[in-house]
Amino acid sequence: MGLQWGFINTINNFWITAYETLRERIMDTERKASLGGNMWLTSDEEKANSILMNAKRAEIAEGLKNPEKYPPAMHFFQGKQFVRQSEVFRFIQKMPKGAFLHGHNTGMVSSRWIVGNLTTTSNLYTCRDVRGLLIFTYDQSRCHSEVQNVCTERINAEDRDKYERQLERHINMHCSRPEALLRNRTKIWERFENIFTTVDRLYKYRPTYCAYHKRLLEELCEDNIIYAEVRASLSPLYDDNNRTYSTLEVANELERIVEEFKAKHHDFVGLKVIYAKRNRASEEEMARRITTFKQLHHAKPNFVIGFDLIGQEDTGDRIKKHVNELSNFPSTANYFFHAGETNWNGVSDWNMMDAILLNTKRIGHAFALPKHPQLWATIKRRNIAIEVNPISNQVLGFVWDLRNHPASFLIAENFPIVISADDPGTWGAKGLSYDFYYAFMALAPAEADLRFLKQLALNSIEYAVLTPDERRKINRVFQRKWQEFIANVLNPKY
Numbered sequence: 001m002g003l004q005w006g007f008i009n010t011i012n013n014f015w016i017t018a019y020e021t022l023r024e025r026i027m028d029t030e031r032k033a034s035l036g037g038n039m040w041l042t043s044d045e046e047k048a049n050s051i052l053m054n055a056k057r058a059e060i061a062e063g064l065k066n067p068e069k070y071p072p073a074m075h076f077f078q079g080k081q082f083v084r085q086s087e088v089f090r091f092i093q094k095m096p097k098g099a100f101l102h103g104h105n106t107g108m109v110s111s112r113w114i115v116g117n118l119t120t121t122s123n124l125y126t127c128r129d130v131r132g133l134l135i136f137t138y139d140q141s142r143c144h145s146e147v148q149n150v151c152t153e154r155i156n157a158e159d160r161d162k163y164e165r166q167l168e169r170h171i172n173m174h175c176s177r178p179e180a181l182l183r184n185r186t187k188i189w190e191r192f193e194n195i196f197t198t199v200d201r202l203y204k205y206r207p208t209y210c211a212y213h214k215r216l217l218e219e220l221c222e223d224n225i226i227y228a229e230v231r232a233s234l235s236p237l238y239d240d241n242n243r244t245y246s247t248l249e250v251a252n253e254l255e256r257i258v259e260e261f262k263a264k265h266h267d268f269v270g271l272k273v274i275y276a277k278r279n280r281a282s283e284e285e286m287a288r289r290i291t292t293f294k295q296l297h298h299a300k301p302n303f304v305i306g307f308d309l310i311g312q313e314d315t316g317d318r319i320k321k322h323v324n325e326l327s328n329f330p331s332t333a334n335y336f337f338h339a340g341e342t343n344w345n346g347v348s349d350w351n352m353m354d355a356i357l358l359n360t361k362r363i364g365h366a367f368a369l370p371k372h373p374q375l376w377a378t379i380k381r382r383n384i385a386i387e388v389n390p391i392s393n394q395v396l397g398f399v400w401d402l403r404n405h406p407a408s409f410l411i412a413e414n415f416p417i418v419i420s421a422d423d424p425g426t427w428g429a430k431g432l433s434y435d436f437y438y439a440f441m442a443l444a445p446a447e448a449d450l451r452f453l454k455q456l457a458l459n460s461i462e463y464a465v466l467t468p469d470e471r472r473k474i475n476r477v478f479q480r481k482w483q484e485f486i487a488n489v490l491n492p493k494y
């Protein structure tokens with residue numbers, strides 16, 4: 001009997017070893033096929049990776065014990081306080097993140113900074129517009145209520161901080177119970193779009209426009225970002241002398257701000273503009289926009305680099321409606337369409353198909369992409385980058401738990417993706433760090449490591465629109481900053 005049991009045990013052990021080997025092999029194959037999975041790390045990078053992964057494993061272990069306090073599984077508004085305590089987050093904050101490729105200029109700067117710095121001039125007022133919405137304004141032309149001087153109100157306020165927090169509420173999506181909002185996505189979008197109406201007149205005043213965009217560049221640098229491509233409408237500005245600045249003059253103004261900033265910050269490679277307009281228009285209006293874009297691009301081919309349509313996709317025009325106007329496009333320019341930012345399947349998500357047929361350079365969101373194998377195969381073959389904005393998708397109500405974000409599939413399949421932040425200033429994020437954190441902790445698998453994060457940064461550079469000179473510079477700056485970062489991580493003072 002003993003001999004027989006021994007034999008069975010041997011067989012059993014052999015079977016278990018084979019089983020374990022097979023398991024290992026499957027996991028290893030998945031790991032290598034995923035985003036960053038094949039990257040080689042230097043020995044210093046390996047050491048930094050161990051530090052990062054010890055922190056990540058500890059945070060996951062803690063999350064398994066206390067899932068209700070695990071920020072990657074929480075809504076950003078509720079999880080942010082815990083994210084800020086995370087060692088992984090602090091690692092990501094210090095990490096060079098390359099380029100910011102999906103952001104809307106007027107939604108990028110922190111609302112706290114705006115209230116503290118752009119609402120302090122004596123000529124600024126608030127009032128209610130025709131719809132009863134609070135707007136900031138320097139004149140009274142849009143006011144349909146009593147006008148309040150912001151400076152006077154601030155001085156008279158019993159509690160200045162409280163007054164500023166109240167003002168900030170008009171330009172920030174934050175709410176303590178986001179689950180209550182989520183039931184009505186139309187409401188969420190209404191609130192989101194109201195923010196841009198509230199600040200519209202504020203940013204159209206030239207001095208404020210300039211201060212705002214200087215701060216935008218500073219916030220990018222503070223988050224270790226060295227380049228950006230932002231969606232902007234370049235709407236006319238006005239100043240104290242009642243002079244109006246045309247769209248081309250606004251482009252000049254913005255370019256000047258960027259060049260001045262670059263002269264003081266030698267590592268900053270630049271900022272370029274994707275001319276972005278609302279996704280609802282008549283055929284004539286769309287044709288006019290394309291004409292304006294062509295003039296801008298002709299005058300500044302390396303600054304106004306492309307075109308996009310923005311706004312809630314489910315209720316906006318389909319790209320297909322404007323194919324005629326959009327097909328007449330300069331060969332040196334690019335499309336960067338928002339497409340597939342929807343929970344629908346087989347409705348507005350077909351915008352992704354039209355974006356591809358119109359030869360888009362990148363796609364904003366493509367949240368619905370995993371539902372369309374024909375499209376995803378083409379995107380992979382043609383190397384069209386997907387701009388994934390995790391927190392935006394959550395705040396705007398497409399997904400609650402970011403561990404269920406569809407980009408997990410794109411990460412597993414090593415699609416050309418970049419992580420971006422859309423309108424971080426309107427929901428209390430800053431730069432890319434919070435979105436990188438969610439990508440790393442919620443979208444990617446538990447074992448995704450420094451390779452994943454470095455690949456995301458490298459992707460952002462690869463899919464940016466750069467001249468050969470700019471590309472050489474960004475690669476040089478990034479490599480140096482990356483080495484400094486790794487050295488800092490390994491330095492005991494870190």
Ligand SMILES: [Zn+2]
Pocket residue numbers: 102103104338364422
């Ligand atoms: Zn966007």
